[in-house]
Amino acid sequence: MQLLEVRNLHVNYRSYWYTYYVLDGASLYVDRKEKVGLIGESGAGKTTLLKAVLQILPPQGRVAGGEVLWKGVNLLKADRSYLNEIRRKEVGMVFQDPLGALDPVFKVKDHMLDVLRYSGRCSDRRECLSLAEEYLRSVLLPDPKRVLESYPFQLSGGMRQRVVIAMALASARSLLLADEPTTNLDVTIQDQILRLIDRLVEERELSMVLVSHALGMVAKMTHRVYVMYAGTIVEEAPTRELFKEPLHPYTTLLIESAPKLASRRLGEGIKGNPPDYRCPPPGCRFHTRCPYAMDVCKKLKPPKVEVSQGRHVACHIYSKKLEGGRSDGSGNRG
Amino acid sequence: MRKVKTFLKSAFRNVFVRRALRSLLSLLGLSLVIFTLARVLPGDPIKAAFGPDIPEEVAQRYREMLNLDKPLYLQYFYWLTDVFKLRLGRSLVTFRDVSADIADFFPATLELLIASAVFRIIVAFPLGVLSGRKPGATMDNVIRVLAYIGICIPTFGWAIILQLVFAYWLGWLPAIGRISEEFRVISRVTGLMTIDTLISGNFPAFVDALRHLIIPTVALSIGGAVQEARILRASIIENIGRDYVLNMRSHGIPERLIYFKYVLKPSSIAVIPVMGLDIASSVANAFLVEAICNWPGMSRYGMIAMLRKDLNAIVGVVLVVGLVYIVINTIMDVVLYVVDPRARFREREES
Amino acid sequence: MRSMDYVTLARMERRVRIESLRRAWFRFSRNKPAVVGFFVLAAIVITALLAEYVTPYPSHAGLYINFKEKFQPPSFKHLFGTDMYGRDVFTRVIFGFRYALMMVGVVLGIVVPAGTILGLVAGYYKGTIIDHLIGGLSEIFVAVPPLVLALAICSLLEPNVINALLAITLMWWPWYTRMVYSMTSSLRNEPYVWEAKALGMRTYQILFKELLPNMLGPILTKATLDASWVIIIGASISFVGLGAQPPTPDLGTMLAEYCRYLPSYWWMTLGPLLGIIVLVLSFNLVGDGLRDVFAGE
Numbered sequence: 005m006q007l008l009e010v011r012n013l014h015v016n017y018r019s020y021w022y023t024y025y026v027l028d029g030a031s032l033y034v035d036r037k038e039k040v041g042l043i044g045e046s047g048a049g050k051t052t053l054l055k056a057v058l059q060i061l062p063p064q065g066r067v068a069g070g071e072v073l074w075k076g077v078n079l080l081k082a083d084r085s086y087l088n089e090i091r092r093k094e095v096g097m098v099f100q101d102p103l104g105a106l107d108p109v110f111k112v113k114d115h116m117l118d119v120l121r122y123s124g125r126c127s128d129r130r131e132c133l134s135l136a137e138e139y140l141r142s143v144l145l146p147d148p149k150r151v152l153e154s155y156p157f158q159l160s161g162g163m164r165q166r167v168v169i170a171m172a173l174a175s176a177r178s179l180l181l182a183d184e185p186t187t188n189l190d191v192t193i194q195d196q197i198l199r200l201i202d203r204l205v206e207e208r209e210l211s212m213v214l215v216s217h218a219l220g221m222v223a224k225m226t227h228r229v230y231v232m233y234a235g236t237i238v239e240e241a242p243t244r245e246l247f248k249e250p251l252h253p254y255t256t257l258l259i260e261s262a263p264k265l266a267s268r269r270l271g272e273g274i275k276g277n278p279p280d281y282r283c284p285p286p287g288c289r290f291h292t293r294c295p296y297a298m299d300v301c302k303k304l305k306p307p308k309v310e311v312s313q314g315r316h317v318a319c320h321i322y323s324k325k326l327e328g329g330r331s332d333g334s335g336n337r338g
Numbered sequence: 339m340r341k342v343k344t345f346l347k348s349a350f351r352n353v354f355v356r357r358a359l360r361s362l363l364s365l366l367g368l369s370l371v372i373f374t375l376a377r378v379l380p381g382d383p384i385k386a387a388f389g390p391d392i393p394e395e396v397a398q399r400y401r402e403m404l405n406l407d408k409p410l411y412l413q414y415f416y417w418l419t420d421v422f423k424l425r426l427g428r429s430l431v432t433f434r435d436v437s438a439d440i441a442d443f444f445p446a447t448l449e450l451l452i453a454s455a456v457f458r459i460i461v462a463f464p465l466g467v468l469s470g471r472k473p474g475a476t477m478d479n480v481i482r483v484l485a486y487i488g489i490c491i492p493t494f495g496w497a498i499i500l501q502l503v504f505a506y507w508l509g510w511l512p513a514i515g516r517i518s519e520e521f522r523v524i525s526r527v528t529g530l531m532t533i534d535t536l537i538s539g540n541f542p543a544f545v546d547a548l549r550h551l552i553i554p555t556v557a558l559s560i561g562g563a564v565q566e567a568r569i570l571r572a573s574i575i576e577n578i579g580r581d582y583v584l585n586m587r588s589h590g591i592p593e594r595l596i597y598f599k600y601v602l603k604p605s606s607i608a609v610i611p612v613m614g615l616d617i618a619s620s621v622a623n624a625f626l627v628e629a630i631c632n633w634p635g636m637s638r639y640g641m642i643a644m645l646r647k648d649l650n651a652i653v654g655v656v657l658v659v660g661l662v663y664i665v666i667n668t669i670m671d672v673v674l675y676v677v678d679p680r681a682r683f684r685e686r687e688e689s
Numbered sequence: 690m691r692s693m694d695y696v697t698l699a700r701m702e703r704r705v706r707i708e709s710l711r712r713a714w715f716r717f718s719r720n721k722p723a724v725v726g727f728f729v730l731a732a733i734v735i736t737a738l739l740a741e742y743v744t745p746y747p748s749h750a751g752l753y754i755n756f757k758e759k760f761q762p763p764s765f766k767h768l769f770g771t772d773m774y775g776r777d778v779f780t781r782v783i784f785g786f787r788y789a790l791m792m793v794g795v796v797l798g799i800v801v802p803a804g805t806i807l808g809l810v811a812g813y814y815k816g817t818i819i820d821h822l823i824g825g826l827s828e829i830f831v832a833v834p835p836l837v838l839a840l841a842i843c844s845l846l847e848p849n850v851i852n853a854l855l856a857i858t859l860m861w862w863p864w865y866t867r868m869v870y871s872m873t874s875s876l877r878n879e880p881y882v883w884e885a886k887a888l889g890m891r892t893y894q895i896l897f898k899e900l901l902p903n904m905l906g907p908i909l910t911k912a913t914l915d916a917s918w919v920i921i922i923g924a925s926i927s928f929v930g931l932g933a934q935p936p937t938p939d940l941g942t943m944l945a946e947y948c949r950y951l952p953s954y955w956w957m958t959l960g961p962l963l964g965i966i967v968l969v970l971s972f973n974l975v976g977d978g979l980r981d982v983f984a985g986e
């Protein structure tokens with residue numbers, strides 16, 4: 005049984021006038037001590053997926069279908085106290101924007117005390133305070149005492165993110181969800197922070213889901229990678245295989261568009277724009293931008309097909325191939 | 339304890355002193371303007387106050403008393419020196435020193451202001467929190483309607499309505515005055531009727547004083563209080579979707595704690611300036627409420643002075659009102675300083 | 690790129706303006722209470738303008754005495770009943786709208802342009818003497834709550850409508866100046882201002898063509914919301930006795946007169962009170978709607 009399994013998750017955002025159908029049947033899983041990457045362009049729904057796992061969607065977000073299984077228990081149907089136990093002790097999350105992730109009118113000390121108290125790692129105030137200091141030291145913050153007494157706006161971006169990481173570690177005995185932890189940071193420290201996360205995850209033998217645009221780091225740090233586009237997982241593979249030989253058209257374009265040090269030109273980017281989630285395209289959500297789009301892609305959602313050991317692709321090209329080229333393109337698997 | 343003291347001291351220094359200086363300067367300018375206007379405008383102030391039939395010698399004596407026969411700058415100078423001696427001239431209505439008059443009547447207005455502040459807090463915060471919790475629910479809509487009603491009925495409108503409904507029709511509360519006849523003999527310690535009755539141990543008198551306080555206070559405060567509730571609500575709704583709320587939730591912090599600690603505190607920051615401003619302008623609205631409810635406060639004294647063209651009293655009251663305004667704004671600044679850490683650093687940046 | 694002649698350019702500009710007006714109306718109309726307020730306000734304005742022709746007893750608006758009909762409770766003949774002189778309260782309220790609206794028009798008509806200009810100038814020349822002068826002057830008037838100042842000024846003058854207007858105007862302008870001042874001083878370092886200066890635009894052009902249009906939204910919204918405050922303060926001044934004098938049918942004066950007969954003939958106070966409430970409410974709703982319109986920008 006896997007640690008975390010997300011099955012066919014559908015999530016909508018509801019505003020006053022519109023409904024945004026963001027997640028359209030996304031699935032993934034994470035095993036113990038496994039590090040998994042989640043890549044895709046901005047707006048693909050990666051953050052939504054992570055937030056849905058912990059059930060911390062913003063007020064307008066609704067889960068419209070699917071399951072989130074933690075060690076076999078569906079968190080979406082579990083009662084509040086069970087969910088909170090998971091949140092306090094098992095899973096921790098690192099957020100994209102460290103300034104937004106901390107309440108501006110409370111000191112770091114207040115944040116950390118609350119988190120530690122509920123994580124069950126310490127009992128009285130003094131014990132929690134010294135534990136907080138330890139955590140801050142483990143994320144390489146110099147002078148933790150001063151940081152504890154500071155307000156978020158008094159710290160630099162990098163320091164804030166370290167605080168958020170420390171908080172996440174306090175709540176995580178099993179899994180760390182890292183949502184683009186370095187995207188909002190200075191380029192000069194992105195590397196540092198990612199390496200710090202990697203080391204801490206290894207030290208504590210945690211599982212990890214890493215969402216990042218830094219494809220290079222993802223390639224180095226993860227065992228498996230999921231590629232996400234417009235609310236669905238389009239490809240899943242062990243890391244090295246994915247980067248060596250991407251199968252889904254989107255993955256290929258994504259990897260190609262990343263700027264590489266060796267080549268001369270900057271990445272080209274992918275033609276077109278992500279779909280409008282209010283009325284997403286029928287069939288495969290990528291067909292409007294896919295250079296290999298076929299007729300069937302416009303009508304039918306491509307099923308996830310296991311191409312080889314541990315590799316899945318959701319693309320009609322591969323489902324057709326597997327069927328031995330059935331001309332009606334229905335892609336049924338018998 | 340020591341930390342609190344040093345903290346308050348720095349708050350005091352940063353906020354109070356700077357503001358006090360600026361405001362005193364404005365007040366000085368204001369006094370000059372009013373003073374000049376009063377002396378410069380057409381019409382003889384004495385005749386305006388006492389009527390055109392006043393015999394000339396009497397009028398002349400009054401003019402000398404008020405220094406009206408001297409040149410303008412001298413008049414101002416005398417007046418200014420008087421102010422520093424805490425004497426605001428002589429009233430044409432009561433013939434007493436204006437400062438004595440004001441000292442007499444001010445506590446009543448002060449009582450109203452304090453009651454108004456308390457009322458606002460008691461009303462705005464719970465209502466705001468309740469409607470922020472479940473936006474769109476019945477409670478929220480009820481409060482929204484109340485807020486609309488609150489804006490468009492002016493203070494004196496509320497006074498009239500409340501008097502009509504609660505005093506005359508239902509007979510639950512007394513309409514006018516501060517305290518009933520039978521309790522008039524309460525000795526005056528602070529001038530605040532509610533406190534004085536409590537001090538003298540006369541419990542029925544205390545209750546009576548409270549009952550008299552209700553209609554004027556509610557009339558004065560309710561319009562603003564519901565508005566403040568709405569502002570709190572808006573702020574809560576804005577903050578409840580913020581990342582830090584999601585972050586704390588992701589750590590399993592119970593909802594209650596999140597709402598009442600991490601959401602409420604930043605949201606109150608939006609309300610505090612508004613509340614301060616509202617309380618400060620209550621000083622002005624008190625004029626009408628005191629008139630309608632026959633509340634013997636400084637504002638009513640000022641209004642009578644204005645109707646009777648009592649020059650010194652008018653200037654005196656305006657100045658004291660300005661002073662109260664400054665004090666209230668300063669208190670609000672200090673509160674903001676305590677609650678919002680960002681405010682502490684903003685001041686330093688500006689200087 | 691083909692160069693455009695001025696006629697086409699002007700036509701395009703006009704079309705853009707009409708489009709933005711249409712869009713503004715669309716955004717406004719989404720706020721239903723605001724639309725209601727707008728129509729109510731329009732109705733009131735029309736009624737007030739045509740008061741003589743619309744009201745059942747136009748002569749009751751001024752001096753009129755008919756003791757036989759005094760203190761009549763509300764009926765079909767007299768919607769709000771009659772007052773102590775036998776005058777129809779409803780008619781007087783409609784005429785009272787006239788005074789209220791006139792007050793709004795005059796005060797805002799003077800204060801908004803004047804305050805805005807002063808604020809623009811002060812904000813643009815921030816840090817110079819002009820700034821300190823204007824700033825200091827407005828600080829003085831802001832030191833005291835507006836009502837008190839207005840009352841004080843009124844008390845020094847003859848009690849009548851014109852002086853009340855004067856007093857309100859005098860103490861109202863600083864609020865606009867301050868708002869425009871803060872907006873100007875934050876906007877004046879924007880790139881487009883630098884560009885304009887580099888192009889050699891003259892100061893007043895910069896102020897009015899570049900800076901002002903960006904501020905029209907908040908100014909308009911504030912003006913509308915302020916209208917309701919002007920009415921309340923005006924009514925307060927007359928209520929106290931320092932503004933319009935009886936028998937002028939000003940809403941505040943009427944309220945003061947009728948108040949004296951509480952609680953026995955309480956329906957009389959209902960007239961002017963409802964009048965004030967409706968007027969203030971409409972202005973507030975419209976102002977709310979305007980806020981929605983400009984918030985989207």
